[in-house]
Amino acid sequence: MTEALVFSMGKYQAPIPVDRLYAPNHVWLKPDGDTYRVGFTAYSVRLLNDVYFLEWDIEPGTSVRERQEIGQIESSKAVASLYAPADGVIVEFNQSLLDDPTPINTSGYDAGWLYRLKTEAELLTPQQYVRMLEDRWEDTQRMLKGQINEP
Amino acid sequence: MSGKLNVVIAQHQGKNPGKRQLEEDIAAALIMEPGLSVSIVPHLYDLTETHTGTLHLRSVSGDLLVLAWLYPRAARWTLDRLGVRGKPGRTRIGAGAAEQNDTSGDDPHRGTPEKPTDARPVPDRFVFCVDLRDVEGAQQVVEEVRRLRDELSTPVVPLTTWIQGSPRPDQMRRFLNGDGTATPPAKPDAPRNGKRNGNSAPAGPAPLVIDDPTPRRWYPVIDYDRCTNCMECIDFCLFGVYGVDDQARIMVEQQDNCKKGCPACSRVCPENAIIFPGHKSPAIAGAEGEVAGLKIDLSRLFGAPSALEIAVQERDRELIADGREAVGMTKGIPKRQANAAARPRDELDDLMDGLDALDL
Structure with a gap:
């Protein structure tokens, strides 16, 4: 397999594998039959830290719109709502994560996959995703700082 | 006492x-x-x-x-x-x-x-x-x-x-x-x-x-410990809820002009000083610490609309319900967004440092 790209978050080097596609809300999408397996990128996982709670608001088979709220996550450092990366249908959730979300941290690009999504949407290449991370890194830090004030 | x-x-x-x-x-x-x-x-x-x-x-x-x-x-x-x-x-x-x-x-x-x-x-x-x-x-x-x-x-x-x-x-x-x-x-x-x-x-x-009946109400409550009198709420609300008192201090003047269910002004308040006690979100309903709390909210990273985007949507919905025209981002938008970088060291810095210190 070709070597992963890398995005530097301070001292941490977030690997961005080139065998899959990406969405701007920091998930990877790896083709799997006529669907994509979707999971958090190393960038997301790095910001989240240890995940200990994951919950989905919708049932498998639900059609979703891009940026529709679909679930919640809580980690040692953060809480977040989760949003669909693109228009499509979420056909299956990774059930094992609901009992133990540890694989999100230990195997984020593999066993830590979140759900399978069927979508026709145009996605980002690894190069485009890394470019986006680079372009937005300053803004992202500022946004994260700013959001501490916002409800 | x-x-x-x-x-x-x-x-x-x-x-x-x-x-x-x-x-x-x-x-x-x-x-x-x-x-x-x-x-x-x-x-x-x-x-x-x-x-x-x-x-x-x-x-x-x-x-x-x-x-x-x-x-x-x-x-x-x-x-x-x-x-x-x-x-x-x-x-x-x-x-x-x-x-x-x-x-x-x-x-x-x-x-x-x-x-x-x-x-x-x-x-x-x-x-x-x-x-x-x-x-x-x-x-x-x-x-x-x-x-x-x-x-x-x-x-x-x-x-x-x-x-x-x-x-x-x-x-x-x-x-x-x-x-x-x-x-x-x-x-x-x-x-x-x-x-x-x-x-x-x-x-x-x-x-x-005392059990005289009380119809349900909906209006903002100002936390004057947090309020800095920046007037962003009065600029943003287009329903005339806010006013100022004789000391030029912001106040909720026409509380019954407020639109039931709409917490938009609370979202634009830079100090989270506007409370809607009946709102489902704890941060808007006046919970202590959830906003400046121990955990960072990464929702926006994963695609959540910003508080301002939500506030604008909520305001437009109420404008349309009143038979007025939606104004989107054209009226009363806070000017503070640009200077967020000047904030003092905060939890994110600590988080990022903490992440760097961790041996992952």
């Missing part, structure tokens, strides 16, 4: 039997306690300016403990709006209580005197607010009330010492008025429609119950 503690139970809006039961259990337990005055009013947030419950709350002098189905911060500023004020007191009920007691430099009197936004004098008494959702049972309230009562009560001064010494004015007044003795105090200013419970327990007076 007098050793008598006034306890007011503000009822839940709904008729949930479990909640009613808790209110009744607490009232029943507290009337057995000496040194208390117990009353029951409808839900604080729904009280109008002239409601008998409001008049009753205003008539209460001395330390006040309010038990309500609201975050303590929401209850405190709703009371403030009703003209019921005092130094904010801390109780030991609620998840945040332990943290609150030892948060560094978080003086319970913080913001009350010097804040330019809020130069009003604060009455020399404590107002404690407890969220009934944090209460595990009546006994917990009884114990906390005992603790507060003991903590607040002036030590008993024997008459002989009084004759030899010089009593403070409040001691003298209390002595002359015979207040604080075993006799339940008269209530000359009891609300017009207030009524007493039928069976008074032998141990003490029955609680005063």
Whole structure:
């Protein structure tokens, strides 16, 4: 397999594998039959830290719109709502994560996959995703700082 | 201050039997306690300016403990709006209580005197607010009330010492008025429609119950400890809810112009000083600490619309419902977004440092 790209978050080097596609809300999408397996990128996982709670608001088979709220996550450092990366249908959730979300941290690009999504949407290449991370890194830090004030 | 503690139970809006039961259990337990005055009013947030419950709350002098189905911060500023004020007191009920007691430099009197936004004098008494959702049972309230009562009560001064010494004015007044003795105090200013419970327990007076109906209301409540008078709310709200008082201080002037369910101004407030006590989001409903809290909210990273985007959508929806045109991002948009980088070191810096320190 070709070597992963890398995005530097301070001292941490977030690997961005080139065998899959990406969405701007920091998930990877790896083709799997006529669907994509979707999971958090190393960038997301790095910001989240240890995940200990994951919950989905919708049932498998639900059609979703891009940026529709679909679930919640809580980690040692953060809480977040989760949003669909693109228009499509979420056909299956990774059930094992609901009992133990540890694989999100230990195997984020593999066993830590979140759900399978069927979508026709145009996605980002690894190069485009890394470019986006680079372009937005300053803004992202500022946004994260700013959001501490916002409800 | 007098050793008598006034306890007011503000009822839940709904008729949930479990909640009613808790209110009744607490009232029943507290009337057995000496040194208390117990009353029951409808839900604080729904009280109008002239409601008998409001008049009753205003008539209460001395330390006040309010038990309500609201975050303590929401209850405190709703009371403030009703003209019921005092130094904010801390109780030991609620998840945040332990943290609150030892948060560094978080003086319970913080913001009350010097804040330019809020130069009003604060009455020399404590107002404690407890969220009934944090209460595990009546006994917990009884114990906390005992603790507060003991903590607040002036030590008993024997008459002989009084004759030899010089009593403070409040001691003298209390002595002359015979207040604080075993006799339940008269209530000359009891609300017009207030009524007493039928069976008074032998141990003490029955609680005063004010149960005039209160239609549900929806309006913002300003936390003047946080408000910096930046006027972004008045710029953003296009329904004329906000105004300024004669000190040029922001105020909720036309609360009934507010659109039910719309918390948009709260989202644009840079200090999270605008509370909608009935909103489902704890940060908007006045929860302490959830926003500046221990955990960072990464929702926006994963695609959540920004608070401003949501606020603009909410405002447009209400404009259209009023037969007006949506204005989107063209009116009253906060100018502060650009300078967020200038903020002092905060949790994110700590988080990022913490991440770097970790050996992942």
